[in-house]
Structures are given as structure tokens and as C-alpha cells.
Amino acid sequence: MYQSKWRIFTNHTILVLGSLFMILPVWIAFASSTHTREYIFQNGLQFLPGGEFFTNYGAILFDAEATKGRVTALEMLFNSMVLGLGFAIGKVIISMMAAYAIVYFRFKLAVPLFWIIFSTLLLPLEVRIVPSYEVVANLGLLNTYTGLILPLIASATGTFFFRQFYRSVPDELLEAARLDGAGPIRFFIDILVPLSVTMIAAIFIIMFVVGWNQYLWPLLMTTDDQLYTIVIGIKQVYNSLYEGGQIPQFPKAFALTIMASVPPVMVVVIFQRMFVKGLVETEK
Amino acid sequence: MKRVQFEHSAVPYLFIAPQILIICIFFLWPAVQALYQSFLLEDAFGMSSQFVWFRNFEDVLSSSSWTRSAIFTVVFSVLVSVLSIAISLFLAVRADEVIRGAKSYKTLLMWGYAIAPPVAGLLGIMMFNPLMGDLYKAFNSFGFEFNHIENANDAAFIVILIAVWKQVSVNFIFFLSGLQGIPKSVQEAATLDCKSPERRFWTITFPLLAPTTFFLLVINLTYAFFETFGIIDVSTKGAPGGSTATLVYKVYVDGFLGADMGGSAAQSVLLMIMVSVLTVFQFRFIERKVHY
Numbered sequence: 001m002y003q004s005k006w007r008i009f010t011n012h013t014i015l016v017l018g019s020l021f022m023i024l025p026v027w028i029a030f031a032s033s034t035h036t037r038e039y040i041f042q043n044g045l046q047f048l049p050g051g052e053f054f055t056n057y058g059a060i061l062f063d064a065e066a067t068k069g070r071v072t073a074l075e076m077l078f079n080s081m082v083l084g085l086g087f088a089i090g091k092v093i094i095s096m097m098a099a100y101a102i103v104y105f106r107f108k109l110a111v112p113l114f115w116i117i118f119s120t121l122l123l124p125l126e127v128r129i130v131p132s133y134e135v136v137a138n139l140g141l142l143n144t145y146t147g148l149i150l151p152l153i154a155s156a157t158g159t160f161f162f163r164q165f166y167r168s169v170p171d172e173l174l175e176a177a178r179l180d181g182a183g184p185i186r187f188f189i190d191i192l193v194p195l196s197v198t199m200i201a202a203i204f205i206i207m208f209v210v211g212w213n214q215y216l217w218p219l220l221m222t223t224d225d226q227l228y229t230i231v232i233g234i235k236q237v238y239n240s241l242y243e244g245g246q247i248p249q250f251p252k253a254f255a256l257t258i259m260a261s262v263p264p265v266m267v268v269v270i271f272q273r274m275f276v277k278g279l280v281e282t283e284k
Numbered sequence: 285m286k287r288v289q290f291e292h293s294a295v296p297y298l299f300i301a302p303q304i305l306i307i308c309i310f311f312l313w314p315a316v317q318a319l320y321q322s323f324l325l326e327d328a329f330g331m332s333s334q335f336v337w338f339r340n341f342e343d344v345l346s347s348s349s350w351t352r353s354a355i356f357t358v359v360f361s362v363l364v365s366v367l368s369i370a371i372s373l374f375l376a377v378r379a380d381e382v383i384r385g386a387k388s389y390k391t392l393l394m395w396g397y398a399i400a401p402p403v404a405g406l407l408g409i410m411m412f413n414p415l416m417g418d419l420y421k422a423f424n425s426f427g428f429e430f431n432h433i434e435n436a437n438d439a440a441f442i443v444i445l446i447a448v449w450k451q452v453s454v455n456f457i458f459f460l461s462g463l464q465g466i467p468k469s470v471q472e473a474a475t476l477d478c479k480s481p482e483r484r485f486w487t488i489t490f491p492l493l494a495p496t497t498f499f500l501l502v503i504n505l506t507y508a509f510f511e512t513f514g515i516i517d518v519s520t521k522g523a524p525g526g527s528t529a530t531l532v533y534k535v536y537v538d539g540f541l542g543a544d545m546g547g548s549a550a551q552s553v554l555l556m557i558m559v560s561v562l563t564v565f566q567f568r569f570i571e572r573k574v575h576y
Contacts, residue, residue, distance in 0.1 A: 003381065007481060011378045012385070018375045019392035022452065025407040026399075028418070044416035098303035105296035106289050113300055120311050122560040126510045126532050127552050130539040131314035131321065139309075154310040159303065174289075184295045213400035215514035220540065231400045235518055238406055250410070257403050264398035269391060276394070279454075280461040 026261070033057075033254035040250045052251065060255045067233055067252075068240040069225040073259055076230040080212050080263070083229055086149045087211030088204050095158030095203075096196070100188055102159070103166040104174070117156045125151060125217055133220050143224040152217060158203060161278075165199050166192070202278025205271050209264045230260040318556075321549035333546075340550035349526055350534070350551065356440070357530045361508035363444050368451040369500055373493070375452070376459035377485060390460065396453035401511055405518030408446035432520070436527035439520045443528050446519060447512050454507075455500050462496040463489070502566040509559065531555050 028045050035050035059066040060073045067073055101107075102114055125132060132151055141147030169192070177187045193200075218229050228236065237256050241248040268275050290296075325336045344350050379389050411419040412432055423430040432438040466489065474488045490497075513532050516522060522529030522537065529537065535555065539548025 007381070011382050014378045015375065015382060015385075015389045015393075018371075018378075018452075019389065021449070022393060022396050025411060025449070029407055029410070040416065044421070045410070045418050094302045094306065097299040101296035101300035104289055105293075107296045110296070113304060116307060116312070117303060120307055122563050123311070123315060123556050124510050124559070126513060127535070127555050127559065128311075128314045128318050129536060130545065130548055130552070131317035132310065133540075134317065135310065135314045150306055151310040154306050156303065156307070184290045184293070188299075209398050213398075215400065215402050215517075216536070219517075231402055231514075234402055234406055238518060250416070253406070254410070257406050261399055261403055264400070265395050268398040269395050272391065272394070275397075276457055276461065279397075279457060 026258075029254040030258050033251050033258055035251055037247050037249050037251055041247045056251050056255045057259075060252050060259070066249075067256065068237055068243075069228065069233070071225045071228055071233075073230060073233065073256060075226070076228050076233045077259065077263070079227055080229040080231065080260070082145055083148055083214060083218070084208045084212035084264075086145065087152055087214075088207035090149060090153045091158045091207045092200055092204055094153060095156065096162050096193070096200070098156070098159045099162035099166055100192065103163055104184070104187075117159055120154060120156045121160070125155065129216065129220065132217075136221055142221055143227050145227075147221055148218060148227065149211075152211065152214060158207065161203055162196070162199070165196060169195065198274065198277070201271070202274045202281075205267055205275045206278050208267060212264045230256065234260060315556075318549050318552045321545055322553045323546075324549075325546050336546075340546045341554070344547055344550045344554065350531075353526065353529050353531055353534045356527065357509065360440070360444060360447075360512075360528075360530060361505050364447045364451065364508045364512075365501055365504035367444070368448045368504060369455055369497065371448065372452045372455035373459050373497070376456050376463055377489070379456075379460055380463040381481075393456050394453045396450065397457070399450060401450060401514030402518040404446050404450040405515040408442060408449070408515070409519040412442055434524055436524055439524060439528045443512070443516060443520055446515050447508060450515065451504060451507060455504070458496055458500055459493065462493050466492055499566075502562065505562060506559070506566075509555075 028047060031046045031049045032040055033056055034053040035046055036052055039050065040046065062072055062074060064070050064072045067076070098117065102110065102117075136142060136147045136151060139147070141150075173191060173195075174187065177191055182190065212229075213231060214229070215231050218227075218232050219235070222228055222232065234253070234256055237249070237253045241250070241253060322340055323335055323337060324333045325339065375393060379386060379393065382389060411417045414420055414433070420430065430438055432442050470488070470492075474484050478484045478487065509530065510532055512530060513536070516528060516530060516533050517536075520528045522533055526534070526537075531551065532555065535548050535551045538544045538551065542548075
């Protein structure tokens with residue numbers, strides 16, 4: 001396609017500006033996280049990295065004092081990993097199974113059960129946050145990984161992704177499988193699951209990022225530092241920035257935000273193709 | 285539904301059971317409780333409660349702070365949606381035209397999806413820190429008397445800016461995929477017929493993207509309603525004086541920090557009705573789109 005030189009030039013300028021708009025805040029945070037707190041306090045945010053990278057990141061990773069709690073960033077990263085993986089794995093398995101029942105079977109309670117599942121799309125966790133907290137407290141699940149993960153899985157977005165996907169699987173497959181004498185469980189495990197691998201990977205990636213980035217729910221139900229995720233740690237560190245009459249620890253707060261962002265960003269960038277496929281094909 | 289299905293047996297119940305169980309315990313139970321609580325008036329210590337019918341709703345709807353928060357939520361959501369959609373559409377059209385370096389631009393513009401809202405909130409508020417924030421300094425050196433700690437509009441500006449920044453990448457991905465889904469032959473025919481890229485965009489490309497845009501509008505409104513909680517909680521905390529608190533943030537503040545369970549539950553129910561309308565709308569639209 002013919003494009004004028006001028007058009008090509010403006011295209012690149014606009015895209016570079018757009019990329020800078022996205023990257024600059026994170027770059028400034030990174031550069032500022034590698035200076036001493038006195039330097040940042042006196043000179044403001046920095047565009048160029050300083051020499052304190054290992055000191056600051058080392059302190060935040062291994063020293064609970066630096067994160068203003070009883071838990072180090074390393075432990076928070078571990079909790080985030082548990083939440084991200086647990087949420088993604090649980091969601092994928094449970095929604096695959098439920099979608100299978102909905103698409104491939106005609107059974108008595110199918111319609112009411114479908115509507116129960118559908119109703120969860122109407123009401124995000126944020127809206128029923130206070131009673132959800134009470135239910136989890138009643139069950140004695142506060143400050144447990146189970147209590148952290150299960151209520152988040154209770155929304156059926158994944159089920160609808162898989163429902164959409166199964167409906168696009170040709171009917172002939174099932175006919176052939178039945179001629180070969182495969183039962184429903186066999187068909188699911190031997191044919192449908194292998195067929196869904198790319199779809200599973202795509203949804204897994206999206207869900208991992210969603211789980212990792214959870215904020216409101218972990219904020220409410222983890223009163224014990226030991227269960228803080230790194231995203232919650234950010235609030236903790238930010239809130240204590242001005243405490244104690246000392247020079248605020250901006251560099252370490254930035255170091256924590258950078259560490260909270262690296263894992264999900266890596267996942268999205270490395271698995272770009274799958275991620276985009278999942279996002280675009282499932283949501284539309 | 286499939287033309288061919290398995291016969292009736294216990295198998296489907298087995299497969300659907302885990303999901304239904306989790307939904308019953310962690311979704312239906314709290315939802316019913318929210319509904320029930322919205323009709324109760326509890327005393328300050330939570331010792332006794334009284335069934336008061338719609339009084340909580342009357343209180344909420346007649347309170348000036350709820351009305352203000354509702355107005356802010358609507359204005360905020362519309363501004364965030366329109367701005368982030370416009371910016372990302374603009375970028376996606378340019379990225380689609382670029383041949384050299386297209387892949388790098390795509391990566392550079394989409395990773396923001398993975399940033400957690402509170403992280404975005406922290407980055408944003410640090411840029412506006414009166415002590416050292418570059419944007420704060422830049423604004424004031426141009427003679428704006430920018431002060432988000434006292435001025436409600438300035439605070440709203442910051443929250444909107446952060447929310448838009450965070451949302452541009454998602455919209456970008458959808459628009460770029462939409463654009464790349466337009467057949468080459470259509471684009472070539474359009475180029476022959478119409479030299480001006482701007483006119484070509486408005487008469488041919490944009491109508492083709494209209495379904496995507498509409499879908500994104502719904503997604504963005506939902507995002508602005510719910511997912512901006514983390515941004516607000518880290519950046520302004522609803523200050524000054526609750527002027528930047530969205531309805532979701534207010535449910536949290538009144539219910540958890542203010543211990544007004546009945547009022548908070550009534551707010552939840554109102555919010556639930558608003559979101560239900562939005563979601564039914566969205567679902568019908570998506571269903572229709574999938575079938576053609």
C-alpha cells in the first residue's frame with residue numbers, strides 16, 4: 001500500500017510518543033528506586049539510575065523492616081504467586097468442567113443451573129464485598145489461601161469463555177468418538193482437553209495476571225501480614241512513607257512497585273500471542 | 285447447544301458440581317445476605333438489628349454524599365471510557381499502518397495491561413507529589429495553581445489520568461486486532477477510492493470497527509466502575525472530602541471503615557441493579573455478535 005513519506009514519519013512520531021506515555025512513569029519509578037532516599041528527597045524523581053540498586057532491592061527482598069511489616073517482599077511475592085497460580089488453575093479446571101456439562105449434555109436441571117452460573121456475571125465481588133467477608137469469616141477462612149482464592153473463583157467468566165469455545169468444536173468429533181465407543185468422561189479427557197490446549201493456555205495467562213493483580217479482596221481478608229500479596233504490600237509501604245519523622249523511603253516504595261509489576265508484565269510480554277488470542281477471542 | 289449430545293446420566297452433575305458449590309457458598313449466600321442486610325438497621329455495636337423495609341434505601345438516595353458520589357462515578361466513567369478509547373484507537377490505527385517496527389510498537393503499547401491498578405495509582409500519585417513530583421512541578425511552573433489536596437477538580441483530574449493510562453493498552457489490543465481483521469482487499473480498494481487517510485478512516489474503517497468500539501465502551505464502563513478501586517485507594521482515597529470516591533469505593537468506606545452495614549448493603553444493592561442492566565445489555569450484544 002502506498003504511503004507518503006510524511007504519513008510514515010507522523011505515524012512513527014505518534015507511536016513513539018504513545019510508547020513513551022506508557023513507559024515513562026515506570027521508567028522514572030525504576031530509576032528513582034536506585035538512589036538513596038536522601039538524594040530523592042532533595043532532588044526529586046530521577047530519570048537516570050543511581051548506584052543503590054542492590055542495596056535497595058536487597059533490603060526490600062530480604063529485610064522485613066524495609067517493607068514496614070513482619071514480612072519481606074520475597075514472602076509477598078510467594079503469596080502473590082500462590083494467588084495467581086491457584087486462581088488461574090482453579091478457574092480453568094472448574095470452568096472447563098462446568099462448560100462441558102452445559103454444552104454437551106441435556107439434563108433436567110440444566111436451565112436453572114445455567115442461570116445460576118450466569119447470574120454471577122451480574123454481580124462482581126466488589127459489590128457484595130461486605131457480606132462476602134462475613135461468609136468467609138463464618139467459615140473460619142480468614143487469613144487462609146483457600147479463603148483468598150475460592151471467593152474470587154466464584155465468578156463464572158471462565159465458564160463462558162469455554163462455553164463459547166466448545167460450541168465452535170465440530171459436532172462430527174463427538175459422533176466419531178461415540179461410534180468408537182467413547183463415554184462422556186473419555187471424550188472429555190482424550191479429545192476435548194487436548195483440543196483446547198491453546199485456549200487453556202490463553203485463559204490461564206489472562207487469569208494469572210488477573211489473580212496476581214487482585215487488590216480489594218486480599219486487602220479485606222488478609223489481616224495477617226504473613227498472607228500479604230505484593231500488591232497489598234504497596235499500600236502498606238505507601239501508607240507508612242511519612243511515618244516516624246524520617247525522610248520518606250520513596251526509593252524502596254518504588255522498588256516494591258517494580259517488583260510487583262515484573263512477573264505479570266513478563267508473562268504478558270513472553271506469551272504475547274496467546275494472551276492476545278485469549279483476550280480477543282474469548283471476550284468478543 | 286450441540287446437535288449431538290450425551291444421554292441423560294449423572295455425569296453432567298458431576299462436572300458442574302464444583303462450580304455450583306463454589307457459587308452457592310461464595311456468591312449466592314453473600315448476595316442474599318446483602319439483600320437481607322439492606323432492609324436492616326443495626327445499632328452501632330452490631331448487637332441488635334431491626335427490620336426497617338426501605339429506610340436504608342431512602343436514606344442513601346436522599347443523602348447528598350451518595351448523590352455526589354453517583355454523579356462523580358458517571359462523569360468519571362464516561363470520561364475515562366471516551367478518553368482511553370479515543371487515544372488507543374488513534375494509536376492502533378497508526379500501528380496498523382506502520383510496516384517497519386510494528387511488532388515492537390505492539391509490545392511497547394500492550395504490556396500496561398499487566399500493571400495492577402494500585403501500582404498505577406502509586407506511580408501516578410508520586411508524579412504529583414508536591415515535594416518531588418515532576419508533573420506537579422511542571423504544572424505549577426506553567427502557572428496553573430495545581431493543588432489536588434484541596435481542589436476537587438485537580439484531584440479528579442489525577443484519578444482520571446491514571447485510570448486512562450492504565451486502560452489504554454487493553455483498548456489498543458482490541459482495536460489493533462480489529463483493524464488487522466479487516467481484509468486486505470477492502471483496505472486496498474479503499475486506498476484506490478479515497479486518497480485522504482482521514483476520510484478513509486471515517487467512511488470505511490471506523491464503521492467496520494463500530495462493534496468493537498461499542499463492546500469496548502461497555503468493558504470500559506465496567507472497568508471504571510469496579511477496577512479503579514485500587515487506583516483511588518492508593519492515590520486520592522476519595523479526597524478531598526469524598527469528591528473522588530466512586531460508588532464502589534463508598535460502599536467500602538461506609539461498610540468497612542464507617543461500620544454502617546445497612547447503608548452499605550443498600551448501596552451494594554443499588555449498585556447491583558445498575559451493573560445488572562449494563563451486563564444484560566452487554567451479554568445480549570455479545571451473543572448477537574458471536575452468531576453472525
